[in-house]
Amino acid sequence: MAGLFTFFRRNYTASNPPSVPKSSDPIRFGILGAANIGPDALFIPARTHPEVVIQAVAARDEAKAKVYADKHGIPVILDSYEALIADPSIDVVYIALPNGLHFKWALAALENGKHVLLEKPSVSNAEEAELLFHSPLLNKPGAPLLLEAVHYNFxxxxxxxxxxxxxxxxxxxxxxxxxxxxxxxxxxxxxxxxxxxxxxxxxxxxxxxxxxxxxxxxxxxxxxxxxxxxxxxxxxxxxxxxxxxxxxxxxxxxxxxxxxxxxxxxxxxxxxxxxxxxxxxxxxxxxxxxxxxxxxxxxxxxxxxxxxxxxxxxxxxxxxxxxxxxxxxxxxxxxxxxxxHSFRDIDVEQPGEFYWKSYRYQLEEFVNRIRGRSGNGIWVSGxxxxxxxxxxxxxxxxxxxxxxxxxxxxxx
The missing domain is CATH 3.30.360.10 (Dihydrodipicolinate Reductase; domain 2)
Known part of the structure; x- marks a missing residue:
């Protein structure tokens, strides 16, 4: 019975984690597309990260974007993808669009100096991958980060x-x-x-x-x-x-x-x-x-x-x-x-809770990289x-x- 109770407690808390106070200088995320994966992949993990705020969403269908924003407590709705990636208040663009749109909008976000968290698979084919991950935009001083969200890896x-x-x-x-x-x-x-x-x-x-x-x-x-x-x-x-x-x-x-x-x-x-x-x-x-x-x-x-x-x-x-x-x-x-379920289970001193999903561990390392912290070193390179x-x-x-x-x- 104890094992069954732990199972239900873990999975309930994973979807309903405690919210934490936000820092005075958080990293503000904007979301391209009102995707179903958004809550699991970013919104729920963000609740437990003091440095992450979900700031804005943009979708092709403005009515859909409004419903999505209301449901998930996103304060800003922008009327186009272009408006979101150009918004100076946005630090990171999370792209959960259909695969075929990943290349165009990831590149556009990088051109606007935004960090990019890009759902997997990163793009449509290897030609696009070469162009995107070898883009000169990623090599200039102060270049933004680009991460393919291979979440299980974290x-x-x-x-x-x-x-x-x-x-x-x-x-x-x-x-x-x-x-x-x-x-x-x-x-x-x-x-x-x-x-x-x-x-x-x-x-x-x-x-x-x-x-x-x-x-x-x-x-x-x-x-x-x-x-x-x-x-x-x-x-x-x-x-x-x-x-x-x-x-x-x-x-x-x-x-x-x-x-x-x-x-x-x-x-x-x-x-x-x-x-x-x-x-x-x-x-x-x-x-x-x-x-x-x-x-x-x-x-x-x-x-x-x-x-x-x-x-x-x-x-x-x-x-x-x-x-x-x-x-x-x-x-x-x-x-x-x-x-x-946590690094403590394998005797490693790294942040984590028994209810953290792989997306939350991924978010931890993504923020660490943005902040210039070493973290645990787990990453997915270009x-x-x-x-x-x-x-x-x-x-x-x-x-x-x-x-x-x-x-x-x-x-x-």
Whole structure:
């Protein structure tokens, strides 16, 4: 019962956290688009950050923007995206627009000297990523910050998970996310091909990003890819279901699987599974003609939604062998299970509460960078964001569905 009470308490508080007094010189955020992700990704995390104020919102539909602002307590409604990014009272522009609009408005915000928190995936394709993240605007003195919001990367659960794997010994990793039918409608913006839609651009981007981090390398090729489109009126080039196999250096294989159309009985929280090759481990208790081999498997349940629920299972299989003929002498398995909700859970002295979502941890580091503080050092670099889009393009090219188009061509 105690575990169930903790589960409900954590998830209730995550969505209803205590508000804190704001500093006299807060960082003021403006929001482009009245997106559904806004509350989870920024508004709720901002309540518990003394240096963050949600100042303004701009949307194409002014009536929608007003309803959105009233609902979320945003004091200023601006009548255009241009007005928001030009507003001198705004320090940061949060962009949660459809994927195809990310490049144009991120670049425009940077040109106006605004820091940018950019929803993932950062842009529509690798060409846009190169232009955006290598923009001279990011290299001049006093340049604004640009961060792709790969939020899971900032949660201490991910840091613990990464501590359980050995990149040098990885042979296989998989990422699976199954969304029940009906949650994503065929009319959803995720299915708008012209705006860089598709399941790989949404849930699949988590899998590709995770594999790249797990192997600590970029995929050399996409060996296999199968995609299924959604039903009309969505574009036939927008995938609703995918499986893909990626080749990484040294023969390692990474697989991703995802769908928007699984049945409710088959629904599971997103998970990652990694397998290591057998490695020799030292053991003073062994005889002179014996060797001990460990093969590790790590499973991460709840990737992407670690606050709701997470568990990392580390399973080590040991085998004592005869050195001469490698004949097995003894074999056994040791298992360890751990859930992580704050850095304190992994004995790291960094800010965090048991109810903080990954978005709140991300906001902490984003503000630290703006303020010039060292923070915990976790970040997503521009080069990482470029590499991510190259990997996404690789998968789409293999699928036959094609790389997502630029909505408005970049100006060179």
């Amino acid at each position: 949660h201490p659960t991910w840091q613990y998970f990464m501590s359980q794997i050995s990149q040098a010994d990885m042979v296989y990793a998989s990422h699976t996310v199954l969304v029940p039918t009906g949650i994503i409608k065929p009319t959803d913006i995720r299915y708008n091909y012209a705006l860089a839609g598709g399941a790989i651009m949404d849930i699949g981007s988590y899998g590709i990003s995770a594999l790249r981090a797990i192997f600590g390398a970029e995929p050399e090729s996409c060996i296999e890819c199968n995609m299924k489109p959604t039903v009309p009126p969505a574009s036939e080039l927008c995938d609703a279901e995918y499986t893909a196999k990626l080749q990484f250096p040294n023969g390692a294989i990474g697989e991703i699987q995802g769908t928007y159309n699984t049945s409710w009985p088959k629904f599971r929280l997103p998970n990652i599974e990694v397998l290591h090759r057998g490695v020799e481990v030292h053991d003073d208790s062994l005889g002179p003609n014996q060797v001990k081999i460990r093969t590790r498997k790590v499973v991460f349940y709840g990737h992407m939604f670690a606050t709701i629920y997470n568990r990392i299972d580390t399973e080590d299989t040991y085998e004592v062998r005869n050195k001469d003929d490698q004949r097995p002498i003894k074999k056994w398995t040791e298992k360890n299970y751990k859930s992580v 080069d990482q964001s470029i590499a991510q889009m190259k990997a996404i393009d690789m998968v789409y090219e293999k699928s036959g569905f094609g790389v997502r188009p630029s909505h408005e061509r970049p100006v060179s």
